[in-house]
Amino acid sequence: MGITRIKHVTGAITRLFLGISLWSVSGLALAAYELNFQKPVTPIAEEILDLHNLIIIIVLIIFVIVFSFMFYSIVVHRKSRGYKPAKFHDNNTLEIVWTIIPFLILVGMAIPSTATLIKMEDTSESELTVKITGYQWKWRYDYPDHDVSFFSTLSTPRDQIENKTAKGENYLLEVDNPVVLPVGKKVRFLITANDVIHAWWVPQFGVKKDAIPGFINEMWTRIDEPGTYRGQCAELCGKDHGYMPIVVEAVSQQEFDKWVSLQRNKAVAAQASAAQKWSKAKLMARGKQVYGQCAACHGANGEGVGPFPKLTGGKITTGPVADHLKIVIQGKPGTAMQAFGPQLSDVDIAAVVTYERNALGNNTGDVVQPSQVKALR
Amino acid sequence: MATATAHHGAHPTGISRWLFTTNHKDIGTLYLWLALILFFVGGAMALVIRAELFEPGMQIVDPHFFNQMTTMHALIMVFGVVMPAFVGFANWQIPMMIGAPDMALPRMNNWSFWILPFAFVLLSSTLFMQDQGGAPSAGWTLYPPLTIQGGIGTDFAILSIHMLGISSVLGAINVIATILNMRAPGMTLMKMPLFVWTWLITAFLLLAVMPVFAGAVTMLLTDRHFGTSFFDAAGGGDPLLFQHIFWFFGHPEVYILILPAFGIVSQIIPTFARKPLFGYNSMVYATASIAFLSFVVWAHHMFTVGLPLAGELFFMYATMLIAVPTGVKVFNWITTMWRGSMTFETPMLFAVAFVFLFTIGGLSGLMLAIVPADFQYHDTYFVVAHFHYVLVSGAIFAILGGAYYWLPKWTGHMYNETLGKWHFWLTVIGFNIAFFPQHFLGLAGMPRRIPDYALQFTEFNQWSTVGAFLLGFAQLLFLYLVVQTIRSGKKASTQVWDGAKGLEWTLPSPPPYHTFATAPKVK
Incomplete structure (x- = not known):
């Protein structure tokens, strides 16, 4: 570990200094300097922005007044200017004044804050409910009224993260399956987690809430403008905390209905395909895709990452098929190896297990069918 | 008297002087050196x-190691730098400021220091256990279930937190016993220097909350290994x-990290x-x-966990209330400067920067x-900016200012003022380039x-990274300056600073090994 890591670090430091010099010549002109919140698209986010702006202005005024005294004093009351020190050291009136005035300012701030907070916490009379579940490291969305449910995972290719290809516009803020919500409707979210605490946050909605395993939190939003809105997990949830973005597509009610029926059709098609017998080639192709979720811990080539075990020549991946399926379906309690049974379809599990046993340097020749997965569930 | 002096004069030399010392000045020095060493360790992690954050993409470390760095950086800076540095100041200064010959419990004093190096060896050793998961990586807040x-490494961290807790509690007991029992005649409570006052209050905070933290991590340990489900x-x-237990400790803890800083600045x-x-x-x-309010505001760290509305309102109002006494302090500092006859030696520069920058952190708070x-x-870089403004330009600036302020007294030598000013300006510029942009990053999401x-x-x-490197490397100048001051430098007078008041300035620079063997009279 020692020497390669040192080489790694020195290489990185060289790149860092190279980067600094490049950056300083390439100029600040191209830079994106966002100074405030992203553009709000819900009434609550709008109110929060107004509140934030109000408070920042009050705070800045106080700051400027208070410190103009200090800087005046620093300039004028100097020994080098021959200024003689005054003797005073107490004044109760002054102490009372500067206790009461800030208190009154605080009361002034608390009133609008309380009003906004009460609105934020009112989840009643919602028109649509979406259940959000945090997983290490992806989100699951359920629409209980529409019988739709799916996982949403990062779709930025690993090559971009590893600096092998140029980064796309929405680097780290793009997913395979975005959440689709109708505009102008009060949407209530029920939020929980499967493993550790996560937090669901879309800045433009002004919505952030922790997803806590074993508990259900509530929050709501009403999106005014159609569009694509992006956010991230906001609570440290382990290794890939930085890699579980949120993408929301806000669409008209008609488009939303269309999307719902499309999702249902997809589910039916998936069930049908699970009943078929799959060829090895098809399983391998699908498995390679699914393996993207495993690569975060087990490495793009099955080499393992840090404490997470390698799959190349691994005890599980080259041992009995049933054991392999079991650990994928049930996970390993107390570790980050979660139960993928409830998250992946029979086809996906069959495909990824086939892939792991015949790629990543393994060559067991086993072909696992969706029906085998179903039997073990 | 004469025999006592002869007996005490024969203290061991070399390594055993430091291992077996019960002298408050030696122990103070040990605490301060430990803090300085760990300052560089924690800084290197930062x-x-x-x-890694200079550019998008992964360049230097993997995400798991990155999480270890954020966790360890915080644990080391909080428990290994700021807290020991303040205890170092307390050891040196409290007896000299209240006219006591030493701390009340000198042997315990030795023990409370010597626990620390072992605790930090234990904690840091986890970095070399990468194959077993490495150092703790769930953040210094150690939230379960993560x-x-x-x-x-998590178990090592829990054990070392227990050791740090024991050390802090022993230190706090010692400070309270010293201040309440060993003041010179005439040194009433309301005549004590403000540094002593802030430490007295801090010591009570430590006594109240360190056991709570120990309880919380013990529950983590039993959840991990002994089949309990406190948090499952x-x-x-x-x-x-x-989270409730942690922040019941954690919020008073942040005042533990800042009240002695208030004290130092109120001396300077x-x-x-x-x-x-x-x-x-x-x-x-x-x-x-x-200090009192710090016990009733803990859940402001948890506004997004789904508290009931009434809870959110209570903790919002209580937290806002803290701005009142904090404001009073800032106003008093500025009024102290008002119509004074000011000079701006390095300690004063750090103190003025403290008042200005800490207030930025207070207002973002x-x-x-x-x-x-x-x-x-919540959980954005806005929070990161906020707590670095209160902890770096707050706690650390006060520690640096205090070090410049008392270093001539402790060593008997003046530090190099030109270098001190260089250190100040590089630090303050580096700090602001590193952390001011983080406010914007947080707001932008x-x-x-x-x-x-x-x-x-x-x-x-990129700005932030450049600033952080400037800030980090500027501290090497401080190390050089401290060593230079100890080894050489102009002889410091007894008074050192012409405006300095207090018992420590009646002692020679450096003070003899034992001071105030006969208590001074305080008018």
Whole structure:
């Protein structure tokens, strides 16, 4: 570990200094300097922005007044200017004044804050409910009224993260399956987690809430403008905390209905395909895709990452098929190896297990069918 | 008297002097050196973090190691730098300021220091256990269930936290016993220097909350290994219980990290303004009110966990209230400067920067108290900026200022003023380049504790990294300066600073090994 890591670090430091010099010549002109919140698209986010702006202005005024005294004093009351020190050291009136005035300012701030907070916490009379579940490291969305449910995972290719290809516009803020919500409707979210605490946050909605395993939190939003809105997990949830973005597509009610029926059709098609017998080639192709979720811990080539075990020549991946399926379906309690049974379809599990046993340097020749997965569930 | 001096004069030399010492000055020195060493260790970790965040994409470390760095950086800076440095100041200064010959419990004093190096060896050794999961990586807040997933490093961290807790509690007992029992005749409580007052209050905070923290991590340990489910909903527990207990410790803890800094600054400003501290009494009351309020605001760290509305309102109002006594302190410092006859030696520069920059952190803290807005700020770089403004330009600046202020007294040598000013300006510029842009990053939506980020956050992160390296390397100058002052430098007078008041300035520089064997009279 020692020497390669040192080489790694020195290489990185060289790149860092190279980067600094490049950056300083390439100029600040191209830079994106966002100074405030992203553009709000819900009434609550709008109110929060107004509140934030109000408070920042009050705070800045106080700051400027208070410190103009200090800087005046620093300039004028100097020994080098021959200024003689005054003797005073107490004044109760002054102490009372500067206790009461800030208190009154605080009361002034608390009133609008309380009003906004009460609105934020009112989840009643919602028109649509979406259940959000945090997983290490992806989100699951359920629409209980529409019988739709799916996982949403990062779709930025690993090559971009590893600096092998140029980064796309929405680097780290793009997913395979975005959440689709109708505009102008009060949407209530029920939020929980499967493993550790996560937090669901879309800045433009002004919505952030922790997803806590074993508990259900509530929050709501009403999106005014159609569009694509992006956010991230906001609570440290382990290794890939930085890699579980949120993408929301806000669409008209008609488009939303269309999307719902499309999702249902997809589910039916998936069930049908699970009943078929799959060829090895098809399983391998699908498995390679699914393996993207495993690569975060087990490495793009099955080499393992840090404490997470390698799959190349691994005890599980080259041992009995049933054991392999079991650990994928049930996970390993107390570790980050979660139960993928409830998250992946029979086809996906069959495909990824086939892939792991015949790629990543393994060559067991086993072909696992969706029906085998179903039997073990 | 004569025999006592002869007996005490024969103290061991070399390594055994430091291992067996019960002398408050030696122990103070040990604490301060430990803090300085760990300052560089924790700082190096911060630079790993900032180097990785210089550009989007993963360049230097993997995300798991990145999380270890953020966790260890915080644990080391909080428990290994700021807290030991303050105890170092307390050891050196409290006996000299109240006219006591030593701390009340000198042997315990030795023990409370010597626990620390072992605790930090234990904690740091986890970095070399990468195959077993490495160092703790769930953040210094150690939230379960994530902490439950951690490797053996988490258990090492829990054990070292227990050791740190024992050390802090022993130190706190010692400070309280010393201040309450060993003041020179005439040194009434309301005549004590403000540094002593702030430490007395801090010591009570430590006594109250360190055992709570020990309890919380013990519950983590039993959840991890002994089949309990305090924090596991599947077994009838509650992950949020940990957060409540942790922040019941954690919020008073942040005042533990800042009250002694208030004390140091309250010593420095009157000296260089050549004018007594304005509003001494209200400063004492403000410190006590801040300490009291710190026990009823903990859930402001948890506004997004799904508290009931009434809870959110209570914790919002209580938190906003802290701005009042904190404001009183700032106003008093500025009024102390007002119509003084000021000079700006390095300690004063750090103290003035403290007042100015700490207030920025205080005001962003007030913004964070506003619950609706906190839903946007929470767990973003805005919070990271906020707590670095209160902890670096707050606690660390006060420690550096205090070191310059008392170093001539401790060593008997003046430090190099030109170098001191260079150190100050590089530090203050580096600090602001590193942390001011983080406010904007947070507002624009960058979550904290991520190893990689979306492209729109690139520019400010680059500023931040450049500033962090400047800030980090400037501290080498401080190390050089301290060593230079110890070894050489102009002889310091007894008074050192012409405006300095207090018992420590009646002692020669450096003070003899034992001071105030006969208590001084205080008018």
